[in-house]
Amino acid sequence: xxxxxxxxxSLAPENAIIGRFMNGSESAFAELVDLYKDRIHQFIxxxxxxDREAEDLAQEVFIQIYRSLRTFKRESSFSTWAYAVTRNxxxxxxxxxxxxxxxxxxxEESGDLLKAAAAVPGPGSSxxxxxxxxxxxxxxxxxxxxxxxVLFLNCWERLSYEEISRVLDIPVGTVRSRLHNAMAALAGxxxxxxGPEK
Amino acid sequence: xxxxxxxxxxxxxxxxxxxxxxxxxxxxxSCCARCxxxxxxxxxxxxxxxxxxxxxxxDGFTAGVMLKLKEEQPAAASDSARVSFRALFTPAYGLxxxxxxxxxxxxxxxxxxxAGLPRPAVQTIFxxxxxxxANRGFxxxxxxxxxxxxxxxxxxxxxxxxxxxRTADCGIL
Numbered sequence: 001x002x003x004x005x006x007x008x009x010s011l012a013p014e015n016a017i018i019g020r021f022m023n024g025s026e027s028a029f030a031e032l033v034d035l036y037k038d039r040i041h042q043f044i045x046x047x048x049x050x051d052r053e054a055e056d057l058a059q060e061v062f063i064q065i066y067r068s069l070r071t072f073k074r075e076s077s078f079s080t081w082a083y084a085v086t087r088n089x090x091x092x093x094x095x096x097x098x099x100x101x102x103x104x105x106x107x108e109e110s111g112d113l114l115k116a117a118a119a120v121p122g123p124g125s126s127x128x129x130x131x132x133x134x135x136x137x138x139x140x141x142x143x144x145x146x147x148x149x150v151l152f153l154n155c156w157e158r159l160s161y162e163e164i165s166r167v168l169d170i171p172v173g174t175v176r177s178r179l180h181n182a183m184a185a186l187a188g189x190x191x192x193x194x195g196p197e198k
Numbered sequence: 199x200x201x202x203x204x205x206x207x208x209x210x211x212x213x214x215x216x217x218x219x220x221x222x223x224x225x226x227x228s229c230c231a232r233c234x235x236x237x238x239x240x241x242x243x244x245x246x247x248x249x250x251x252x253x254x255x256x257d258g259f260t261a262g263v264m265l266k267l268k269e270e271q272p273a274a275a276s277d278s279a280r281v282s283f284r285a286l287f288t289p290a291y292g293l294x295x296x297x298x299x300x301x302x303x304x305x306x307x308x309x310x311x312x313a314g315l316p317r318p319a320v321q322t323i324f325x326x327x328x329x330x331x332a333n334r335g336f337x338x339x340x341x342x343x344x345x346x347x348x349x350x351x352x353x354x355x356x357x358x359x360x361x362x363x364r365t366a367d368c369g370i371l
Contacts, residue, residue: 026264033260042252055255062263063270136246154212155247161214179212180205186243187204 014078021069029069033062039079039157040086046148047090050141057093061086076166079157083167139189147182154179202226202233207240 014035020028041058045051064085072081140148153159153167161179165172202210202223209215210223227234 029267030260030264033263037255037259038252041255045253054253055259058255059259059263059266063266066267137250140247140250151247155244156252161212176205176209176214180208183208183240183243184204186247187239190242190246191239 012077012079018069018072018078029066032065036079036082037062040082042156043083043086043149043152044090046152047087047145048093049145053093057089061089064089076163080159080163080167083153083157083159084169087168136186136190139186143182143185147178147185150175150178151182151186201230202236204236204240207233207236211237211240211244 014032017028017032017035021032037058040061041054044054044057044061048054048057051057061082065082068085072078140151143151149168150164153164154161159167161172161175164175164179168175206215206223210220213220215223227237
C-alpha cells in the first residue's frame with residue numbers, strides 16, 4: 001500500500017527555511033507557517049477533538065515557535081520539536097479550561113476504544129471509495145484523543161516511537177501500547193467495511 | 199517462530215524491530231497466512247489513517263500569524279526594557295551595587311579621617327652661614343628682640359632661616 005511520504009526521502013524542506021530565518025529573513029517564517037499550518041492544526045484537533053478554537057491555538061503555537069526558534073538546537077527534527085510546542089500549548093489551554101489532563105497521562109483506554117469500534121457503519125468495498133474514507137475518518141475521530149494523537153504522529157507524520165514519546169512526553173512503552181490498541185480498534189472497524197478476509 | 203500478536207505486527211509495520219527480529223518475522227510471514235492477513239489489515243489501517251489529509255486552516259491564516267507577530271514586537275521591546283530595569287534588583291546586580299556602596303562608604307570614612315588628623319609638627323631647621331638674629335638657640339634667646347611682646351623672628355614652619363634670609367627680612371638686601 002502506497003501513501004505519501006512527507007519528506008520524499010530527501011532532506012526536510014524546513015531546514016533551509018529555518019536557516020534563512022536564522023539569518024534574519026522574516027518571510028522565511030511565513031514559509032514555515034505555510035508548510036506546517038495544516039499539520040499543526042490537525043494535531044491540535046487530534047489532541048483536543050474538533051474545537052472551534054483550534055485555529056486560534058495554531059496561531060498561538062506559531063507565535064511560540066517564532067519566539068523560541070532561535071533556541072532550537074536541531075537535536076531532534078523540527079517537526080518533533082514543533083509538535084512538542086503544540087502539545088504544551090494544548091496542555092496550557094486544557095489547564096486554563098480546568099480540565100483534567102488525563103489525555104496525556106493515561107486514563108480509560110479500552111472503554112473509549114470499544115465505543116469507537118461500536119461506531120462501525122455498514123460494509124463497503126474498498127479503502128479507496130469515498131464512503132470508506134469517510135467511515136475511516138469517523139472511526140479515527142471516535143478514538144480517544146491519546147490514540148488519535150499517537151496514530152496521527154505515527155501514520156501521517158511517520159514519527160518513530162521514540163520521537164512520539166518525546167512529542168507527547170510519555171514513555172516509549174506507552175506510545176507502543178497506545179498505537180497497538182488504536183490500530184487494533186481501527187482494524188476491527190475496517191475489516192467488516194472491507195468485507196471478508198482474503 | 200510462533201504467531202505474532204498485534205503488538206509485534208505493529209512494531210514490524212512501523213519498522214521498530216531490530217533487523218534480526220525483522221528477518222525472523224519475514225520468515226514467519228512467508229509461511230503463515232493468518233499473520234499475513236493480520237499484517238495486511240494493519241497496513242490498511244495505517245494507510246487509512248494516513249489517507250485523510252490534515253484539516254485545513256482558513257485562508258489568511260499565515261497573514262494573521264505574521265500580523266500578530268508584528269503587533270507583538272513593539273510590546274516585546276518595551277517588555278525587554280522593563281526587564282533590564284528590573285534586572286538591577288536581581289541578586290547579582292544587587293550584590294554588585296551593595297559592594298560598590300560599601301567601597302564608597304569606606305573611601306569616604308578614610309578620606310575624612312585623613313583630613314581630620316593633626317598635622318605632624320614641623321620642625322624648623324636652622325642653618326647658619328653666619329650670625330643671624332633669628333637663629334634662636336644658636337646665639338640664645340636673649341639676642342632676639344621682642345616686637346610688641348611677640349617674637350617676630352619666630353621661624354615659620356618649614357622655613358629655613360639663614361643669615362641671608364634674616365638680612366633680607368631686615369631690608370638690608
